[in-house]
Amino acid sequence: AQTVTQSQPEMSVQEAETVTLSCTYDTSENNYYLFWYKQPPSRQMILVIRQEAYKQQNATENRFSVNFQKAAKSFSLKISDSQLGDTAMYFCAPPNAGNMLTFGGGTRLMVKP
Amino acid sequence: DAGVIQSPRHEVTEMGQEVTLRCKPISGHNSLFWYRQTMMRGLELLIYFNNNVPIDDSGMPEDRFSAKMPNASFSTLKIQPSEPRDSAVYFCASSFTSGSSDTQYFGPGTRLTVL
Numbered sequence: 001a002q003t004v005t006q007s008q009p010e011m012s013v014q015e016a017e018t019v020t021l022s023c024t025y026d027t028s029e030n031n032y033y034l035f036w037y038k039q040p041p042s043r044q045m046i047l048v049i050r051q052e053a054y055k056q057q058n059a060t061e062n063r064f065s066v067n068f069q070k071a072a073k074s075f076s077l078k079i080s081d082s083q084l085g086d087t088a089m090y091f092c093a094p095p096n097a098g099n100m101l102t103f104g105g106g107t108r109l110m111v112k113p
Numbered sequence: 114d115a116g117v118i119q120s121p122r123h124e125v126t127e128m129g130q131e132v133t134l135r136c137k138p139i140s141g142h143n144s145l146f147w148y149r150q151t152m153m154r155g156l157e158l159l160i161y162f163n164n165n166v167p168i169d170d171s172g173m174p175e176d177r178f179s180a181k182m183p184n185a186s187f188s189t190l191k192i193q194p195s196e197p198r199d200s201a202v203y204f205c206a207s208s209f210t211s212g213s214s215d216t217q218y219f220g221p222g223t224r225l226t227v228l
Contacts, residue, residue, distance in 0.1 A: 033215065043222055099210045100146070103155060103156040106156075
């Protein structure tokens with residue numbers, strides 16, 4: 001089975017500050033995508049950002065960016081200018097076999113005013 | 114565009130009863146996934162369909178659980194008989210898959226409570 005480690009069960013950040021959520025994983029896949037999803041209190045799973053493993057450039061989506069280190073199998077999420085609406089559980093999801101994903105245990109992020 | 118649709122949104126039932134959860138994937142998607150989320154075990158993949166065919170059901174907990182996908186626009190997850198430990202949020206997700214994994218879009222989930 002593939003493993004995913006999100007080593008920070010809980011984090012907090014002041015509004016407008018920057019926070020980085022870490023994720024390490026193990027996979028035997030070569031060409032793959034990695035994902036970060038957020039789950040706010042509404043429990044809806046929402047895609048935050050996607051990274052293609054064969055691309056050198058780190059993905060960026062507005063205030064969200066990743067630091068992808070393929071050799072180290074590390075995939076961290078940086079949130080800049082944090083907003084109250086960013087309060088949520090964040091899940092890292094690297095690939096399992098084929099088209100399946102393995103979800104980490106999640107990091108609960110609280111953005112404080 | 115409509116996203117992934119799940120019904121019901123909430124289900125409360127008594128132990129021993131049959132429960133059927135329903136999912137309509139996004140039109141044009143060819144992969145469908147059923148997940149279960151609990152505090153203890155996090156988000157677990159139960160079963161994965163591609164082009165309506167079950168590809169991996171190794172996450173299905175036991176024979177009480179079954180899933181079908183009779184056509185590209187509908188899937189069901191059935192629990193018979195249900196037990197209190199089946200209480201969880203069940204998510205359906207769909208994607209268009211053309212090789213390596215592609216973005217999965219999740220439905221709103223069904224919160225199941227078995228008394």
